Amino acid sequence: MFLNIFDSHTHSDTSWDARHSITFLCETAVKKGILGFAITDHVEINEFYSRNIEKRIRQGHFEMLKARAAFGQSLILSYGIELGQMTYDMDLTRKVLSMVDRDFVLASLHCIRGSEDFYYMNFEGTDPYALLAEYYEELIAIAKLGLFDSMAHISYPVRYMNGNYDLGVDLTRMDDHIETLLRILAQNGKALELNTCGMREKIGEPSPTLRYLKRFRELGGEFLTIGSDAHSADVIGAGIQEGMALAKEAGFDYFTFYKKRQPRLLQIY
Numbered sequence: 001m002f003l004n005i006f007d008s009h010t011h012s013d014t015s016w017d018a019r020h021s022i023t024f025l026c027e028t029a030v031k032k033g034i035l036g037f038a039i040t041d042h043v044e045i046n047e048f049y050s051r052n053i054e055k056r057i058r059q060g061h062f063e064m065l066k067a068r069a070a071f072g073q074s075l076i077l078s079y080g081i082e083l084g085q086m087t088y089d090m091d092l093t094r095k096v097l098s099m100v101d102r103d104f105v106l107a108s109l110h111c112i113r114g115s116e117d118f119y120y121m122n123f124e125g126t127d128p129y130a131l132l133a134e135y136y137e138e139l140i141a142i143a144k145l146g147l148f149d150s151m152a153h154i155s156y157p158v159r160y161m162n163g164n165y166d167l168g169v170d171l172t173r174m175d176d177h178i179e180t181l182l183r184i185l186a187q188n189g190k191a192l193e194l195n196t197c198g199m200r201e202k203i204g205e206p207s208p209t210l211r212y213l214k215r216f217r218e219l220g221g222e223f224l225t226i227g228s229d230a231h232s233a234d235v236i237g238a239g240i241q242e243g244m245a246l247a248k249e250a251g252f253d254y255f256t257f258y259k260k261r262q263p264r265l266l267q268i269y
């Protein structure tokens with residue numbers, strides 16, 4: 001049992017694929033004895049207009065302010081964003097980043113250019129390693145931009161390639177790409193995310209696995225955020241304690257959350 005449980009990746013019903021209001025997430029977090037969490041609702045740059053995201057951001061921000069007024073004494077609420085595919089439209093990305101003040105920017109990549117989200121793919125007739133090469137080249141481009149605080153679930157495609165489709169992908173074949181990515185993050189003082197979602201799904205492992213957490217640490221990575229990727233209140237905080245144990249094993253004595261875009265360290269104990 002660890003203290004200091006902080007979940008840096010959660011979705012409220014501001015995200016089209018999530019179920020509960022920020023207020024209900026706060027109520028649940030307090031009941032679970034969680035120290036705090038970050039709201040990281042989706043902003044997918046390539047779906048910004050089709051998902052009416054500008055309106056969602058305004059509403060979500062307002063909901064967060066109400067929740068902060070009600071729960072600010074009981075838990076730490078970090079107001080963040082999961083910003084997907086930021087390289088696909090840089091002008092829009094800059095506009096989104098300047099719309100409201102945020103505590104935390106979590107960068108993610110859910111699809112490669114011209115393709116649908118890996119979540120929807122069936123991988124028929126594809127070479128998974130070619131897809132992964134494209135995926136990591138884009139993640140490296142995002143890492144170089146440095147407009148974010150932490151990089152989310154860096155083995156996202158594998159969750160579906162191996163989890164849903166048993167393609168038997170050996171991620172170590174991408175180690176050169178991943179090494180480059182981790183080195184850029186470490187050198188630029190960016191955080192890596194340990195996403196625990198896969199631990200409660202068919203694939204049964206976090207993203208990334210211990211191998212890459214260790215490598216990030218060896219390369220001088222200081223900041224690690226841990227997130228459940230909860231899309232409903234019942235799983236807020238899920239896997240965070242297991243994540244803290246993994247972080248410890250990888251050589252981290254602290255993990256990180258963000259307030260006003262600054263890293264705050266929490267001891268793992």
Ligand SMILES: [Zn+2]
Nearest residue numbers: 082108152153
């Ligand atoms: Zn994501």
Ligand SMILES: [Zn+2]
Nearest residue numbers: 009011082229
């Ligand atoms: Zn997410």
